[in-house]
Amino acid sequence: MAKKFSGILLISDLDGTLLNSRQEVPLRNQKALSRFVSEGGRFTVATGRTVKTAEEFLRKVPVNVPGVLLNGSILYDFASQKILWQAFLSPGIKELCREILKRFPKVTVEFMCGNTIYVLPDKETSKWRSVADDYFTSADSMADVPDEIHKVVFAAKPEYMQELKAFIHSQPLDGIETMHSCDHLYELLPKGANKGSGLLKIAEIYSIPVDHIYAIGDYDNDADMLRVAGFSAVPLLSSEMAHQYADIRLGSCENGAVADFIEYIDKSISLYAEGKL
Helix, strand or coil, rough: CCCCCCCCEEEECHHHHHHHCCCCHHHHHHHHHHHHHHHHCEEEEEECCCCHHHHHHHHHCCCCCCCCEEHCEEEEEEEEEEEEEECCCCCCCCHHHHHHHCCCCEHHHHEEEEEEEECCCCCCHHCCCCHHHHEEEEECHHHHCCCCCCCEEEEEEEHHHHHHHHHHHHCCCCEEEEEEEEECCCEEEEECCCCHHHHHHHHHCCCCHHHHHEECCCCCHHHHHHCCCCCCEEECCHHHHHCCCCCCCCCCCCCCCCHHHHHHHHHHHHHHHHCCC
């Protein structure tokens, strides 16, 4: 007899979704995911983080299929510790970033190259960076940054973002995707690299039909993933864009929104089996 969650893929964002505001995986999520996987489910994450900055949180949850990292620039197999697919920004991205640093001195630029994050720092904006300072490698100049860049992140006070975005979008952006990952981070990625395209690659590897895919996320960078999944959810206090693509709104990430989602999936399967859905 097939296990209850066999054939189902559940994919979750990390920050603001699987994790609470204290950067912890709530115990409810840990228990629910253990049950989900033990009963045949496949679980993974889609995040803007690198392997290094994501793995510390994944030791407490049973990830059993590859994950989407750097918001879609990398598909990574945690079991074999290998990159299955990756995409890079064109080398010309450095010239755009050089011009931005001249025009916007209060903006920090992060260059994410695999597991290494190079930063052209500004002490005034360090509090707005995407992760803790311990994860960064300081660059004295653009020459210190490799050409193989998976993602660029601009970090600054939210009130600087409109002017920064207006300038970025006044420039040629061929081969580039742009997105917000929170109100003080704006990102450039290779065209076609996003959480949605990464999710579809995983589904193809495991021959999982789209209607067996459940996705949960809370912000604009989750929108593509929420849009392409068979059924999507957002935690409480998610962005307006994320809400547009969600089929259901759940409780807060503080109390275990992923656990809420698994309970919903469980009930839906039971109702379907009883002919009530």
